[in-house]
Amino acid sequence: MLIGEGVVIELREPSALSRVLVGTEKLHNGSAGGKAMEFKRVSVVLPGHEKAPCLEIGRVLLRADGSWHLQNGVVFRNGELSVEAPSGYLQVDGALAGDVNLLMPTGSHLVGNIFAHASPMVKSHEGIKK
Numbered sequence: 479m480l481i482g483e484g485v486v487i488e489l490r491e492p493s494a495l496s497r498v499l500v501g502t503e504k505l506h507n508g509s510a511g512g513k514a515m516e517f518k519r520v521s522v523v524l525p526g527h528e529k530a531p532c533l534e535i536g537r538v539l540l541r542a543d544g545s546w547h548l549q550n551g552v553v554f555r556n557g558e559l560s561v562e563a564p565s566g567y568l569q570v571d572g573a574l575a576g577d578v579n580l581l582m583p584t585g586s587h588l589v590g591n592i593f594a595h596a597s598p599m600v601k602s603h604e605g606i607k608k
Contacts (some may be wrong), residue, residue, distance in 0.1 A: 485517040515540040529557055532592045554578050556590050
């Protein structure tokens with residue numbers, strides 16, 4: 479298993495998230511030899527919002543299919559709104575890049591996008607957007 483600790487990801491534009499995915503995918507398939515990869519204590523920072531990261535995650539499991547599973551506590555900040563959840567998923571590429579799907583203790587899902595500051599969170603029962 480390959481582990482990165484205290485990871486800070488600074489994104490300047492939405493497409494940067496896809497580039498981060500491609501980089502971690504290459505690392506996953508090369509250096510890690512396709513084994514499990516995880517990041518601990520992860521912060522995602524956007525320009526102009528350095529005061530508080532838009533996303534803080536206790537643990538990110540990077541899967542071979544490129545999905546990011548968020549565990550051990552997730553804090554999502556969207557404008558003045560701050561939401562905490564035990565786990566969730568991050569959509570890292572495609573038209574929905576930046577979508578955060580928080581899995582709440584009640585079984586419901588809250589979906590927001592790290593690039594859409596000050597837009598409301600959407601409650602969803604459909605599950606994960608892919």
